[in-house]
Every structure is written in structure tokens, then in C-alpha cells.
Amino acid sequence: MDNINFDNYMHLEFLNKSENESFARATVGAFVAQLDPTVSAITEIKTAVSEAVTNAVIYAYESKIDYIYISCGIVGRDVYINVEDKGIGIPDIEQALEPAYTTKPESERAGMGFTIMQSFMDELTVESKTGVGTIVKMMKSIEE
Amino acid sequence: MKLVYKCIGKNMVVKFIGEIDHHQSKTVREEIDSVIYNDNIKNIIFDFSNVDFMDSSGIGMILGRYKKVEDKDGKIFLVNVRGNLDDIFKISGLYSVAQKYNTVSEALEVV
Numbered sequence: 001m002d003n004i005n006f007d008n009y010m011h012l013e014f015l016n017k018s019e020n021e022s023f024a025r026a027t028v029g030a031f032v033a034q035l036d037p038t039v040s041a042i043t044e045i046k047t048a049v050s051e052a053v054t055n056a057v058i059y060a061y062e063s064k065i066d067y068i069y070i071s072c073g074i075v076g077r078d079v080y081i082n083v084e085d086k087g088i089g090i091p092d093i094e095q096a097l098e099p100a101y102t103t104k105p106e107s108e109r110a111g112m113g114f115t116i117m118q119s120f121m122d123e124l125t126v127e128s129k130t131g132v133g134t135i136v137k138m139m140k141s142i143e144e
Numbered sequence: 145m146k147l148v149y150k151c152i153g154k155n156m157v158v159k160f161i162g163e164i165d166h167h168q169s170k171t172v173r174e175e176i177d178s179v180i181y182n183d184n185i186k187n188i189i190f191d192f193s194n195v196d197f198m199d200s201s202g203i204g205m206i207l208g209r210y211k212k213v214e215d216k217d218g219k220i221f222l223v224n225v226r227g228n229l230d231d232i233f234k235i236s237g238l239y240s241v242a243q244k245y246n247t248v249s250e251a252l253e254v255v
């Protein structure tokens with residue numbers, strides 16, 4: 001994420017521990033609060049961040065300890081959020097985005113993460129390469 | 145997150161307090177499953193009145209409990225479901241296996 005063009009910008013990096021799921025969504029929510037969004041818009045952003053970070057915690061590094069990165073930029077009333085890992089990657093992105101598709105049904109995953117991100121954010125794109133990692137890019141416009 | 149529950153016959157009323165995410169859902173599901181098993185629970189009423197946050201981990205947790213009771217014809221009830229949670233339940237199609245009621249007592253009337 002090119003931070004020069006934003007009105008404001010922040011970057012987080014933290015270990016892939018499930019304890020950090022609530023830290024990550026709360027921190028992004030607090031950063032976005034400067035736009036004075038509705039409670040419901042903040043909750044939608046926090047939910048989308050939680051989904052992307054939880055995926056990185058569960059899938060990216062299997063049982064290894066490594067970093068997850070979040071970049072968050074604000075331009076006007078648009079919030080750009082990237083959640084990135086340098087993990088195993090997603091072999092078939094289109095399939096991963098399908099509702100109810102999960103590779104971990106035995107861990108009671110519902111396969112709804114990407115579907116929830118898509119419906120709570122205005123834009124979602126996923127860039128991923130096997131063995132290199134995954135970037136989930138999201139944008140939401142905050143109403144006045 | 146904390147969980148408070150009470151059993152009324154074969155019905156379990158589960159009230160969550162706090163945030164339901166991947167980190168929190170594991171202990172919750174073990175706690176509920178041991179009650180389902182030990183008290184031979186058939187129907188579960190989930191009360192969301194004190195849930196501050198939930199993501200898809202909560203959907204997986206609810207569907208998992210549904211699978212535990214469905215073979216004894218058990219039902220899942222969702223009560224005190226507010227705005228954002230209602231959106232998540234709709235998006236994920238949860239209402240095709242679980243029924244929404246306004247209050248615990250309304251759900252208990254139909255179990």
C-alpha cells in the first residue's frame with residue numbers, strides 16, 4: 001500500500017496468534033473512528049478485519065509462528081484495508097470466495113468468511129500465490 | 145467471553161457475554177457439548193443479548209451444535225438477535241436451520 005497518497009495511514013504487524021484477532025479488529029476500528037462512522041459501519045469493518053485476520057491465523061502458516069500485516073489508509077471518506085501474510089497462499093481464489101467453501105470443515109469452519117467480507121465492504125480483492133502468501137484488499141466508503 | 149447457561153428439561157438456554165470469535169469459540173463449544181451430552185439436551189436456545197461482537201467463527205460454532213442435536217430432532221433457536229448479527233445470520237443462511245425469536249420465553253413456548 002502506497003501510503004503517500006493517503007490523508008492518514010497506519011501499519012500493524014503482529015504474530016499469528018488467535019489472541020491478536022480481537023487486538024487487530026479493535027485497533028482498525030479505533031483508527032477508522034476519526035471519520036465518525038455509524039456504529040454499524042464500524043462493526044462491519046471490524047467484522048471484515050476479523051475474518052481476514054482469522055483466516056491468516058488459521059491457514060497461512062499452518063503450525064508455524066510468523067507475522068500478519070495490516071495496512072490501513074484513509075483518503076477522503078474511503079477506508080482502504082490490506083491484510084497480508086507470507087504463508088502458503090490460496091491455490092484457487094475463485095473457489096475460496098464461494099459461500100460455504102472451506103478446507104477445514106472438521107474444525108467447524110463455515111466457509112462464510114469471504115462472503116461476509118464481501119457483503120460488509122464495498123470492494124474486496126484477493127491476491128494470492130501458492131508458497132508466497134495472500135493479500136486481502138478491502139475498501140469501504142464511510143457515509144457523511 | 146463468558147457463557148451462562150441453564151437447562152429446562154431437555155432444553156438448554158445459552159447466554160453469551162462478550163465477543164464470539166475464533167479465539168473464544170473453542171472453549172465455548174466444549175462447554176456446551178459436555179452439557180448436551182451429560183444432560184441429554186435436545187433443543188438449544190442461544191441468547192445474543194450480551195454479545196458485543198461475532199464473526200463467522202460463531203456461525204461455525206452454532207452449526208456444529210445443530211449437528212449434535214439434529215439426529216434427535218433437536219432444534220436451534222436464536223433470540224435477542226440485533227442488527228449486525230442478524231445480517232451475518234442472513235448472509236450465511238443460518239435461518240434455514242435455526243429459528244429466530246424475540247425473547248427466551250417466546251422460544252421456550254414453542255420448543
Ligand SMILES: Nc1ncnc2c1ncn2[C@@H]1O[C@H](COP(=O)(O)OP(=O)(O)OP(=O)(O)O)[C@@H](O)[C@H]1O
Nearest residue numbers: 055056059060096102103109110111112113114200
Ligand atoms: N490467508 C489465507 N491463506 C491460505 N488460505 C486461505 C487464507 N484465507 C482463506 N484461505 C482459504 O480460503 C477458504 C475460504 O475462506 P473463508 O474465510 O471464506 O472460509 P473459512 O475460513 O473456511 O470458514 P469461516 O470463515 O466461515 O470460518 C479457507 O477454507 C482456506 O482454505
Ligand SMILES: [Mg+2]
Nearest residue numbers: 051055113114
Ligand atoms: Mg474464514
